[in-house]
Amino acid sequence: MVTTANPDTAPTVLRGTPVVPGLAHAPVQTVRGEVSAEAVARFGTGDFADEDAALAAYDAAAQAVADGFTDKAARTSGAAAEVLTASAGIARDRGLRSAVRKQLRSGDDLVAAVRAAADQFAGIFTQMGGLMAERVTDLRDIERRMVARLVGEPEPGVPTPAEPSVLVAEDLAPSDTAGLDPALVVALVTERGGPTSHTAIIARQLGIPCVVGTAGVLQVSSGSRLLVDGTTGLVEVDPDPADAARRVAEDQAVQASLAAWTGPAATADGRPVKLLANVADGESARAASGAPVEGVGLFRTELSFLDRREEPTVEEQAEVYAEVLNAFAGPGPGGADRHVVVRTLDAGSDKPLAFATLTDEENPALGVRGLRLSFSNAGLLERQLDAIALAARQAGTEAWVMAPMVATVAEAAAFGEQVRRRGLKAGVMVEVPSAALLAHRMLEVVDFLSIGTNDLTQYTMAADRMATDLAHLTDPWQPAVLHLIAITAEAGRRAGKPVGVCGEAAADPLLACALVGMGVTSLSMAAAAVRPVGARLATVGSEQCEEAAEAACAAADPMAARDAVRRVLGL
Known part of the structure; x- marks a missing residue:
């Protein structure tokens, strides 16, 4: 949802699904993960001697991409390691390789063969539905990385911001989110994805504010600053700097008090x-x-x-x-x-x-x-x-x-x-x-x-x-x-x-x-x-918790449930 107030008095407000609570105010860093068309054009058909030579180049690229995922998995743990290891397995998949070989035999050049094979598997995963559909994002990430390796470009991914920033993307693959530095990426906002997507899971592991399913966020200009509220799901574009700073400071004080909690619950x-x-x-x-x-x-x-x-x-x-x-x-x-x-x-x-x-x-x-x-x-x-x-x-x-x-x-x-x-x-x-x-x-x-x-x-x-x-x-x-x-x-x-x-x-x-x-x-x-x-x-x-449970169950939809619980708890 996009709400535009009077441009002279209030910022544009986008609304998505809140995932990780907290407030962050920082400039936009947009992730554009495609391999450059110029590099693909320069590569052309690759001038391979035959199908086996082209397939050998594919094998080298696939192994390099899989090794990259495995190396990242070794440097992390938990959910991040899980999804990176699974991505390495997809990159090495023999079925994907067979699909590439089939496309080469039909006359495709190597880059076109990789993309066609990825399209085929993406269609299969989507038709399977459920958890397999979640792998389409990972598969597309693997496809881009393989093509980049083939045409001689660095693998696409999240750039390292020069200053603390809000990372904005259509969606983020596990390889993008697993290695994020919370000191430089202070919040995540995606246009796609739901509250149980890989982006959401890893954002929780990192403990940084996150809002997903935010329609219109990719249209925000690169010079803008965002105020991301991971509790309400609201993303304000170019809010008043003084008001934003005050709200973030208040939230940081709350987070500091939370960090001092020692249990038991x-x-x-x-x-x-x-x-x-x-x-x-x-x-x-x-x-x-x-x-x-x-x-x-x-x-x-x-x-x-x-x-x-x-x-x-x-x-x-x-x-x-x-x-x-x-x-x-x-x-x-x-x-x-x-x-x-x-x-x-x-x-x-x-x-x-x-x-x-x-x-x-x-x-x-x-x-x-x-x-x-x-x-x-x-x-x-x-x-x-x-x-x-x-x-x-x-x-x-x-x-x-x-x-x-x-x-x-x-x-x-x-x-x-x-x-x-x-x-x-x-x-x-x-x-x-x-x-x-x-x-x-x-x-x-x-x-x-x-x-x-x-x-x-x-x-x-x-x-x-x-x-x-x-x-x-x-x-x-x-x-x-x-x-x-x-x-x-x-x-x-x-x-x-x-x-x-x-x-x-x-x-x-x-x-x-x-x-x-x-x-x-x-x-x-x-x-x-x-x-x-x-x-x-x-x-x-306890009584407040019980009232919150009743209010949530009686609500018409998830947003209404969240709002009802906040009212019960006085938040």
Whole structure:
């Protein structure tokens, strides 16, 4: 939405979907990621001797691009490392190479062949929908980088600003956002993308204000300054400098007070809320263990094995898991021992594992992923559970184990029995609407539930997470999604069992208050989001949280829900 007030009295205001709260005021730095037409024209057909020579040049470019992603992944962790590793896999994909070869044989020159192959796969990913559609942005980034390598230009990407700036782009690939310096990039604004896009996820990890799905932002001139409000989703173009400076200073004072919060988390009247970390490996776990968290709410085990062609042994898996468990040995900020919630392999869809994922599925997002992999390969799950149990014994840290993509009570019961046989606490993820609707029966056969709001939102609203035109549907503030969360939390309250949220929604301080009001007992998020969430919860009472939950569920749409909760909380 674009709002233009009287040009003599007020700036132009754009509105998008808020992702990471905070205020920033700085000049625009626009990302234009295309390879120059002049370089492509100079390259021409490349003058290759034959098809094999052209394909060898492609192989070299693909390997260089993949190596670049791998190097960046090694210098980061968590969500950033996850998506960079996945991008490296796409760059090396044999299917993409075969498509390039086919185009060469049909008479295309090498650059045209790369672009045609990328078009083909982008169409396939889009038709698959769901999480695979999210990979189109990554694929286009890979295409541009390969073409740049072929024609002798530097790989496109985010320029390093000469001064603190607001980064503006149509969309940002993981390779763009993963290496950002928060001292120079003070906010992110994109024209495309939704609240669960890669840009949003990595912005949360970096802790910088972010607004996505902002129509019209690319038309802002390069000499303008933007005031970005990551709480309301408003982006003001050339606001009054003195007023902007005052508002940013006030926000910085608030952020400084948030940074001083040390936990444990509780509402103003003393209702305890466990704040937990999302981690991907030992390195990210060690980094997160220094935050005021009471353990791990989501250990994404599949991310440690994305580059493995063969299934790791029980002993190899146990070594990886023990690193995370060891990082959380001992008491948390409240003095109680911490625990780690281990998610079994969430392979499939956009996270293929060579040793587990089925190939040639028509719609992987609705196919054999997560727990469903064990239906035809029971040993895969059995060996992983053995490894988790072994790691827990070695580390002495309490391990809870949950399965992703559980749709029926029978699936939950069978999984719970397998986990309990190994002396571990069993749970399932609520990502499929059927699991939320049957939460009360799920809790008869497992010990806890964990709501994955990213997938729950996608499957509830039948909307691809990366479809900008549908960003209003892929927002976790959608009332239908909130009602399913409330149903699940109420089932937990009645059963006297924990119900957590481990999706991106948990990192939103405003939404966190409403989730607690629904009865959610724990929130798991990127470590950078813990202090803002904990500090916000400490300012509101339990009754306010409950009123906020009711107001959000009664709202007509996500923006109205946010506004209603702000009013209830007096913000």
